[in-house]
Amino acid sequence: MISKNMPCWCGSGKKYKHCHEEWDNTINVLKLQGQQVPSHNLIKSPDDIKWIKKAAKINNEILDLVEKEIHAGMSTEDIDKMVYDYTVSHGAIPACLGYEGFPKSVCTSINSEVCHGIPNKNIILKEGDIINVDCTTIVHQHYADASRTFCIGQVSDEAKKLVEVTKECLRVGIEAVRPWGHFGDIGAAIQEVAHANGYSVVRDFCGHGVGNAFHEDPYVHHVGIKNTGMVIAPGMVFTIEPMINQGTSELYIDKNNGWTAYTRDGKLSAQFEHTILVTDKGVEIIAY
Template identity: 65%
Template sequence: MILSNDDKCWCKSGLKYNECHLDFDKKLQVLKKQCCTVPKRKLIKNKEQIEGIRRSAEINNGILDLVSETIKAGMTTEDINTLAHEYTISRGGIPATLNYEGFPKSLCTSINDEVCHGIPSKDVILKNGDIINVDVTTILNGYYSDASRMFMIGEVSDEARKLVEITKECLNKGLEAVKPWGFLGDIGAAIQEYAQSNGYSVVRDFGGHGVGLQIHEDPFVSHCGTKGTDMILAPGMVFTIEPMINVGSSKIFIDEDNGWTAYTADGALSAQWENTILVTEDGIEIISK
């Protein structure tokens, strides 16, 4: 679509094109001529959409704060699910995972060698020494936010503690690599380098993703990569960074019975942290964490 300066901007901000995304588009055109992969317009969120995602994230962050305050040995993962579900509904939100492509619960709880998509159950009781990832996605007024945190139950082994800490630092390295007008591949390169330098492997089968208007949007955010490659990171993009780091092999398998839960192929520990971020004109904003 070719717009004149006085036309309404394509981002639906209500502003004139020359007051909104004219200079933005010119920059993308220059980068495209340099053979860079540039984001499609549908990946760029306007101010109204960003504010909607922020409000959704207030609930999402509140859920994870509540879990942080209450999680302990003796709880079942179903107890965690109930807490999250009731908190979300009481604040006018919707648990995005509930019934998503058949997923039966309001969040994911992945313990020890479970890489991701663990299904809460009244039969799974947290015990001293466990590490668990709690992954929450919330819808509020049609806007999505997504984040996960690791929790260490009681006294955990040195191996487990180090994995959780290094995985958090992998996330931080990925966040630091995000620069407006930089490259998507910089994120994976930073995470992969740090994880492997500490003797860990990076899961390649899953990655981060665009989010905000749907639960999963483009782009796919790999946690392995090559610096200076892949899509341009333009202001207005919203996506997750969520490295899954294994003590042993990066290989995984999916539980055949439930069709969801991913496990490490060698039974070694796995950890994950996830933030939803906004690329801004001068850096990033962590929206959900």
């Protein structure tokens, strides 16, 4: 039991009564109601948030650079080099490089590739492609994670619509986040938009806590039921990253590289990802 005048458990340096006492009181009431609540270790300290934001600043700049430079005729290896060079020149570390054996600094997933595409000098972007570039940056052992899907030149109306709807899915997912709401609200909002447009939502991959490690609890599913799941509490940092498919949500993993996921039916897939911080007042988008 922590006393009111002791330093708060969150590491802010403030007295408990002026920091997280009210937070704990709310959590305890919710727990008594039988709700699933986050533990203290899912709440980021002020110092954690400071470093996550520094990582996010570089991560955002990297994706801005990719957005400016990406074009038909370049290879996905060119994108990887761009990401690596910018990251290390700014004193940061590309989180993907070497992660569980992943060989490159960024994921580049084209057309029917759902996620985890591996950059390659022989993969050349063509007019009409859509490509997701997924980037995670480490600064001072803290992580920020985001991805964007880019249209290469003139793309088909079908591809353009998928990309626009996927971006809308992310937007409504973030809008569904509120302090003391539920994670099920996020998935419910995303699947409603996706299904209304005739698309499916990938279930095999989901968002996740992030900040002190690449992947942390909780899982953030992109399908769900309102008012269900873990309670969303101020101080949590996590990604929302819907992967939306033109056809079936079913996928398979490339047996040769063990990483790249493809749509089972060969139709297009798109994704957008933000890292968000939950505050007392709402949501702050950190990495985009």
